Amino acid sequence: MLLTKAQITELEQKARKLRYLIVEMVSVGKQGHIGGSCSIADVMAVLYFHKMKHDPLRPNWPDRDRLLLSKGHAALVQYAALAECGYFSREHLATLKQTGSILQGHPDMLKTPGIEANTGSLGQGLSIACGMAMAGKLDRKDYRVFCVLGDGEIAEGQIWEASMAAGFYKLDNLTAILDKNGIQATGPVAERFDTNPHREKWLACGWHVIETDGHRVGEIDLALNEAEKIHNRPTLIIAHTVKGKGVPFAEDTAAFHNGIMDQAQYEQALECLKR
Amino acid sequence: MSQQNCRKVYGETLLDLGGKDSRIVVLEADLSKSTMTTLFQEAFPERFFEMGIAEQNMVSTAAGLAISGKIPFVNSFAVFSTGRVYDQIRQSVCLGKVNVKIIGSSCGLSDFGDGATHQSIEDVGLMRLIPNMTVLAPVDGNETRRAVEAAVDYNGPVYIRINRNDMPDITSVDDVFTIGEPGMVRDGSDIVVFANGYMVWKALLAAASLEKQGVSVRVVNVSSLKPVNGQSIREMARGMKGIVTIEEHTLVNGLGSIVLDLFRGNPLRIETLGIPDVFGQSAPGYEELLRHYGLDESAVIRSVEKILS
Structure with a gap:
């Protein structure tokens, strides 16, 4: 079923809210992974506020859908979503990366309610997601597992081990989303270390592949719906995105992969994202 | 056997x-x-x-x-x-x-x-x-x-x-196993040998041989390497003239290191047997390879004699 106009507007507002919270969390004069968090914000909004079956009051509910950020450095967007859903109080966002905080620089399942695994050492999240999908099949549960990958990250060899395994074990309860923002820490993926072509590689590993605009919530939703209907194959959604989307000075640049905002930039970013 | x-x-x-x-x-x-x-x-x-x-x-x-x-x-x-x-x-x-x-x-x-x-x-x-x-x-x-x-x-x-x-077989089917606890497999009063894996057997052979020379050796199987109950290890060395450790592992961060850490500052003499900072190699037999790296009963006997000399 297509999203209604009202739903689309609501999800767009949620995505804007997530970006606002990301900028607020990073604040002035501190390093933060703004670029890769903002590029995936629309996908995260559709997943957390529409698509996924989950319950903030029962983070360990066995039948919940799971979402892992294999590109763990985008934790900011997941923290924003979890707080917005009510997994923990919004006040925690201000403690990001402080000593003793429940919000670490990378996702930590022991510290943060709603975080499913420890990810951030790149290349491992997809394998963990495979294990969760395999457990779901063993237990005959119908939960789905979502895993967000970076297009720089997939240079890691373990990703391709996991990709082959997911194809071999026909993990159709697994959907990976490739945040194809085209930029890794030190520059454009195509120039630094080209992981393309993406579609062909994942098809060869036995996946169903869908390409979508990663900033249009209606299209993201359609892609997720399609993935759900595919049997005997995992699905990769290649989400074409812009790094730093929504924060003008951070868009399409490696400078804000893990950048620092000055006061003027901070105010400009919040101004763009309020409404 | x-x-x-x-x-x-x-x-x-x-x-x-x-x-x-x-x-x-x-x-x-x-x-x-x-x-x-x-x-x-x-x-x-x-x-x-x-x-x-x-x-x-x-x-x-x-x-x-x-x-x-x-x-x-x-x-x-x-x-x-x-x-x-x-x-x-x-x-x-x-x-x-x-x-x-x-x-x-x-x-x-x-x-x-x-x-x-x-x-x-x-x-x-x-x-x-x-x-x-x-x-x-x-x-x-x-x-x-x-x-x-x-x-x-x-x-x-x-x-x-x-x-x-x-x-x-060194332990019996109904022995109790508790994670963290070392287990004594032979009692003795002069020297304690801490060992694990197959090296426990080598230590037992050495102990039997030393007994004939009038030296009484206690052998302790340290099969739990983390956690290790340090208090139990210290207890088992109480009243001994020295300690020997033997492990089928590099001397870095294994049993020898554990024991040296536990007895830091203690005047007891400690001899650690293990593989030095080198890689292994192919050999026609297991025993031959162990012997090459000094992981046998004669090495244990020499260490005990060195402590007692």
């Missing part, structure tokens, strides 16, 4: 436990005929996952299974199930204290023919470095069974080192 093959006992134990507990799942990287998980595979094919020759994915996949309530056993040769996947064990498993059991088969020099690439003499050190990890090195078939049972009962990451070859 009765003997059992630890790999075979491991495979049989997994089969028994798998029948009692449906949470147990097994992951393999194309070595199931060597690690003996084929027994589990035949009985419970739906809970056995061949992950291909791709150990990194195997370990992180096991983490995902464990987070979802399974008790996964990850299998490979010790050199691959620790060193090759160190980061996966650190990040996917131990950081979240995830309930994954890692099996290091063909540990130490026990795969004598394949040489340095397949011999694992750093695995205990590597695994001991990681917070939340438990490290076990059972001494014989009976203890292998109990260590695997203890690993299932314990909720958290466990590494178990398993020898490739037949091992003499």
Whole structure:
């Protein structure tokens, strides 16, 4: 079923809210992974506020859908979503990366309610997601597992081990989303270390592949719906995105992969994202 | 002297436990005929996952299974199930204290023919470095069974080192195994030898020989290398004239290091036997290779004599 106009507007507002919270969390004069968090914000909004079956009051509910950020450095967007859903109080966002905080620089399942695994050492999240999908099949549960990958990250060899395994074990309860923002820490993926072509590689590993605009919530939703209907194959959604989307000075640049905002930039970013 | 093959006992134990507990799942990287998980595979094919020759994915996949309530056993040769996947064990498993059991088969020099690439003499050190990890090195078939049972009962990451070859029975089937506790296998009053794995047998041979010379040697099996009850170790050295340690492992961050740490500042003389800072090599036989690296009863005897001289 297509999203209604009202739903689309609501999800767009949620995505804007997530970006606002990301900028607020990073604040002035501190390093933060703004670029890769903002590029995936629309996908995260559709997943957390529409698509996924989950319950903030029962983070360990066995039948919940799971979402892992294999590109763990985008934790900011997941923290924003979890707080917005009510997994923990919004006040925690201000403690990001402080000593003793429940919000670490990378996702930590022991510290943060709603975080499913420890990810951030790149290349491992997809394998963990495979294990969760395999457990779901063993237990005959119908939960789905979502895993967000970076297009720089997939240079890691373990990703391709996991990709082959997911194809071999026909993990159709697994959907990976490739945040194809085209930029890794030190520059454009195509120039630094080209992981393309993406579609062909994942098809060869036995996946169903869908390409979508990663900033249009209606299209993201359609892609997720399609993935759900595919049997005997995992699905990769290649989400074409812009790094730093929504924060003008951070868009399409490696400078804000893990950048620092000055006061003027901070105010400009919040101004763009309020409404 | 009765003997059992630890790999075979491991495979049989997994089969028994798998029948009692449906949470147990097994992951393999194309070595199931060597690690003996084929027994589990035949009985419970739906809970056995061949992950291909791709150990990194195997370990992180096991983490995902464990987070979802399974008790996964990850299998490979010790050199691959620790060193090759160190980061996966650190990040996917131990950081979240995830309930994954890692099996290091063909540990130490026990795969004598394949040489340095397949011999694992750093695995205990590597695994001991990681917070939340438990490290076990059972001494014989009976203890292998109990260590695997203890690993299932314990909720958290466990590494178990398993020898490739037949091992003499040193403990009995009804001995108690407690993670963290060393066990005395022979009492004596002059010198205490702390050993683990097959080296316990070497220490017992040395003790029998020294007894004829009037030297009384106590032999302690330290099969739990993390955690280790330091108080128990100190107790067992009380009143002794010296300590000898012997391990089929590099001298870095293994049993010798544990004992040296525990007795820092203590005037007791300590001799540590193990493999120096070198790689292993191929040899026509296990015993020959052990002898080459000074891991035999005569080395223990020499160390004891050195302390007493």
